[in-house]
Amino acid sequence: MPLGLKGKLSRYIGFVEPKISRLGSPFWQRTKRKIKEEVEKLARELLEIAAIREITPRPPYLSEDIINLQLDSSFQFEETPDQSQAIEDIKKDLEKPEPMDRIVCGDVGFGKTEVALRAMIKVVNSGYQAAMICPTTILASQHFQNFKERLKNLPVKMAMLSRLQSKKKQKEIINDLKNGKIDLVVATHRILSFDVVFKNLGLLVIDDEQRFGVRQKEKLKKIRASLDILSLSATPIPRTLYMALSSLKDISLIQTPPVGRLPVKTSILPFSEKIIKKAVEKEVSRGGQIYYLHNRVETIGTARKFLENLIPQVKFGIAHGRLKEKELVRVMEDFQSKSIDVLVATTIIENGLDLPNVNTLIVADSTRLGLAEAYQIRGRIGRSHIQAFAYFLYGSHLTDKSKMRLDALKEAEELGSGYKIALKDLEIRGAGNVLGKEQSGNINQVGLNLYCQMLSEAIEKMKRSQG
Secondary structure, X not given: OOHHHHHHOOOOOOOOOOOOOOOOOHHHHHHXXXXXXXXXXXXXXXXXXXXXXXXXXXXXXXXXXXXXXXXXXXXXXXXOHHHHHHHXXXXXXXXXXXXXXXXXXXXXXXXXHHHHHHHHHHHHHOOOEEEEEOOOHHHHHHHHHHHHHHOOOOOOXXXXXXXXXXXXXXXXXXXXXXXXXXXXXXXOHHHHOOOOOOOOEEEEEEEOHHHOOHHHHHHHHHHHOOOEEEEEEOOOOOHHHHHHHOOOOEEEEEOOOOOOOOOOEXXXXXXXXXXXXXXXXXXXXXXXXXXXXXXXXXXXHHHHHHHHHHXXXXXXXXXXXXXXXXHHHHHHHHHHOOOOOXXXXXXXXXXXXXXXXXXXXXXXXXHHOOHHHHHHHHOOOOOOOOOXXXXXXXXXXXXXXXXXXXXXXXXXXXXXXXXXXXXXXXXXXXXXXXXXXXXXXXXXXXXXXXXXXXXXHHHHHHHHHHO
């Protein structure tokens, strides 16, 4: 390539091996043209939502009062600079006369939920209702328990709504929402059903929108125009995408780990009974709990028996996606209340569980995990000031590809490094979280850098044609 054109090159970041086309062949031009059309469609959609929101005024929310200050002071930790900035950004949004549509992106365990809780209480203080929608019952139930604890001394009426509750209980909650007897509700997508009507819903917090189905996303899109929306994304968003979107979307980045948080000590070792036994006994002896990741539902019972024989004095529980939802919630509650020491689980634990007493992770066969998955799962431990340990074990044969993945994970030991190292699939996931799954495929075809460039150009072009 002529040296003068080297500026046209950019690093390919994608999930898949890209199809390489010959220089001058029509294939690459066709691929680019197709994705350009998709990108322009997305830019148009984003601009339309932004335009509708600009002409949908609402009264500004009240500024801080005693309840907000009480909630702030009951936070056990010190806010990180990024957290404080996100809280400030949201406060400014809510005191403007048009609806907010902000996304808070941050690494696992960096305090996005606290930011959301403060926003909800600000809205409730102004006499409106606030709702948080979660992709799973486990998550909803966990957020509900945590919020209940934080709000126990405040005059806020809270409820949880999911399909797991009895029909009678659901009816009662729906009635109370309609009559304004409930200020804050944590729910699954049950809240999007036609029978749920709010008296005066002000703010909707969406936890990990990426994981809702197409129909639910459509419903969320419809209500987006008039409501205040705060989306939480558990994967870091690549800088290039942030730059492309920042003129259209309000984004708060949380990149700094909480004060006193220690990096998780990560070991990559051959599978061994001795290592497992020692790791479990060490954690239990200091009063902690353990995740044991066995990612095959068919043999998870056998894995539990193996562990019970190996360490008989320890209490075990099982969690996987094929359990009835009620059983799953019960197991998680038992684990949360510490009546289980070791939770033998599939990757169901990847998503958002926040249990500060769990500080050892043992992955039985780490070669079966993708890098992003392994990274997210490791983020489930080490969520307090206690030193946490992760053991990624592998069988007798380790392929070059698996070794590279595990080495990258070891390198990503320092906190917040989901940002720093080019964890390719994490970056793509982050982009997918913000733009939606269908865009991830397009990103893979041309690479993240070129995709973001196309998106920037499409947004600029449309802004010019509208302006």
